[in-house]
Amino acid sequence: MAIATERLKYLRKSRRGDGSGRAFRGKQHRFAYASLLRKVHSLARKRGVQVVEVNPQDTSTIGMLKYAPQLSLSKDVAAAYVIGRRALGFRERLPKGYGKLLRDEAFLAYAQRFYQTRAEELREQKKVTRDRPRKNRLSRELKRVHGALFLLSSLQGPPGSQREVTDGRNFLGAHPWRVLRAGLFLPLLRSTVPRDLSPLKALLHRGAWEGWKGSLGPPPGGGPECANVHST
Structure with missing residues (x-):
C-alpha cells in the first residue's frame, strides 16, 4: 500500500x-497546504505506509x-x-484523436481566431472601463489570452522527440496537453474549466470536431439543440 x-x-x-x-x-x-501535507506524510510513515x-x-x-x-x-x-x-511509473501517451487534432490546420486556425477576437474585445473593454478591479481582471485575462496564442503558435516550431511523455512535452516541439487545453476549453467548450467534459470523448478517440466547425454555438453532445460530432 x-x-x-x-x-x-x-x-x-x-x-x-x-x-x-x-x-x-x-x-x-x-x-496551510504544506503543513497538511507534512502531517499526512508523518502519519503514513508511522503506520508503515509508503509515500x-x-x-x-x-x-x-x-x-x-x-x-x-x-x-x-x-x-x-x-x-x-x-x-x-x-x-506507478506510467507515462501518459497522447490519444490518437488528439494527435490528429493537433495536426489539423483548420482546428488550430479556428482556435487562434477565437483568441485573437477575444483579445480585441478585452482591449476595447479596458479602454472604456474606469473601475480599477475590473481593469485588473481584464488585464489578467488578456495575459492568459496571449499565453494561449503563444501555445497554439508553438506547434509551428521545430519538431521535437515523438515520444509523448508524462510531463506533456516533446510533441511537435510543444506542450501538447497545454495546447489542447487552450484550443478546446474556451474556443469549443466555452469555459476555462468546463464542468461537463463528456463532449471531448469524440475528439479523444477520433479527433472529430465537425460539430463545431464554422460555428460559435453550443458544444456538441449536450442535447437536441447541439451539434453532433459523430455525424460526418
Missing part, C-alpha cells in the same frame, strides 16, 4: 480584484482532457487518477 501526492510547496492564491470573493480568499489564505511524491506538472490538465471524458470521472478524481498512474 502507498499514498501518492504531488510535490507541491504551496497552492496558488487568489487575489483581490480577481472576482473570487473576499470570503473565499480568506479561507484559501488560511489553508510517493510525483511531479505535479499538468496532472489536472491531463486528467480533464483524457480520463474525465474517457472514464466519466469528475475533474478532481481524474487528476488524482493521473497522480496515481504517475506514482
Whole structure:
C-alpha cells in the first residue's frame, strides 16, 4: 500500500480584484497546504505506509482532457487518477484523436481566431472601463489570452522527440496537453474549466470536431439543440 501526492510547496492564491470573493480568499489564505501535507506524510510513515511524491506538472490538465471524458470521472478524481498512474511509473501517451487534432490546420486556425477576437474585445473593454478591479481582471485575462496564442503558435516550431511523455512535452516541439487545453476549453467548450467534459470523448478517440466547425454555438453532445460530432 502507498499514498501518492504531488510535490507541491504551496497552492496558488487568489487575489483581490480577481472576482473570487473576499470570503473565499480568506479561507484559501488560511489553508496551510504544506503543513497538511507534512502531517499526512508523518502519519503514513508511522503506520508503515509508503509515500510517493510525483511531479505535479499538468496532472489536472491531463486528467480533464483524457480520463474525465474517457472514464466519466469528475475533474478532481481524474487528476488524482493521473497522480496515481504517475506514482506507478506510467507515462501518459497522447490519444490518437488528439494527435490528429493537433495536426489539423483548420482546428488550430479556428482556435487562434477565437483568441485573437477575444483579445480585441478585452482591449476595447479596458479602454472604456474606469473601475480599477475590473481593469485588473481584464488585464489578467488578456495575459492568459496571449499565453494561449503563444501555445497554439508553438506547434509551428521545430519538431521535437515523438515520444509523448508524462510531463506533456516533446510533441511537435510543444506542450501538447497545454495546447489542447487552450484550443478546446474556451474556443469549443466555452469555459476555462468546463464542468461537463463528456463532449471531448469524440475528439479523444477520433479527433472529430465537425460539430463545431464554422460555428460559435453550443458544444456538441449536450442535447437536441447541439451539434453532433459523430455525424460526418
